[in-house]
Amino acid sequence: MEGRKHGTSDKNLFSGDPSASHYMVLAVLRAFIRSSRSLRLSTLPFSHSTSPSTSILRNMHNVVFVLGPPGSGKGTICAKIQENLGYVHLSAGDLLRAERQREGSEFGALIEQHIRNGSIVPVEITCALLENAMNNSGDAKGFLVDGFPRNEDNLQGWNKQMTGKALVQFVLFLSCPVPICIQRCLNRGQGRTDDNEESLKKRVETYNRQTFPIIEHFEKNGLVREVKSERSVEEIYADVVEVFNQAAKV
Ligand SMILES: Nc1ncnc2c1ncn2[C@@H]1O[C@H](COP(=O)(O)OP(=O)(O)O)[C@@H](O)[C@H]1O
Ligand SMILES: O=c1ccn([C@@H]2O[C@H](COP(=O)(O)OP(=O)(O)O)[C@@H](O)[C@H]2O)c(=O)[nH]1
Structure with missing residues (x-):
């Protein structure tokens, strides 16, 4: 030798x-x-990142969770971000409604029951729909995951299923007083089976008991970017753009 x-x-x-x-x-x-x-790369936290370039290097999906009470304007703002900032909008609620309508779906009845009751669909179903949609979206800059994770089960299921496949850049939290949110949902006029007073009462309760603690959890990890959404869409969107600009600098 x-x-x-x-x-x-x-x-x-x-x-x-x-x-x-x-x-x-x-x-x-x-x-x-x-x-x-x-x-x-190995010194970065495993399940989340502030930098979109990190997830690109690692060949992972770049994700922004968008949370807030029912009717806080998540869908409206996500549509504008998608149009102007190049992120792909994935509404968990829309994906579940599409699965509910899909002919031959074994989950249709279960999804409808949860939507009407304002309760939360088991994470295996929602997460599979989200992952599928991400994988079928080609090379997106990032994804706006709207209305998810909504409870502890969602968060644990996401971590189990998506660790190593997606990095959460930050959480956009649209905060809005509940009475305003309820009024917006009642005026939404999309024929949804859950935009009625009875379902809304349950949805708000689910939000307060299950979703808000998840937002608090993200807040403790320094991931929440709060934007007050009791304002005009233009005012909200201007602040949202600032949040995305700041995130891009990190
Ligand atoms: N800033 C706003 N001011 C007034 N109405 C709004 C605003 N943002 C959204 N809306 C309306 O409120 C309803 C709920 O908005 P949506 O974006 O669907 O909320 P979410 O996705 O959080 O349930 C829709 O009819 C929408 O047009
Ligand atoms: O990750 C999700 C997202 C939505 N939902 C169900 O779909 C309904 C409508 O959600 P969506 O986000 O479309 O509407 P929002 O209540 O935020 O206006 C919720 O009340 C839940 O029953 C769910 O179970 N898991």
């Missing part, structure tokens, strides 16, 4: 042959770049 250490190959490397030393320098440089990149 000792003999090989100073054998012919080493002699070639240090022989002064310009082509040999050139390759040596390149190899060392490449190794250095590889090791410094993996060091930088």
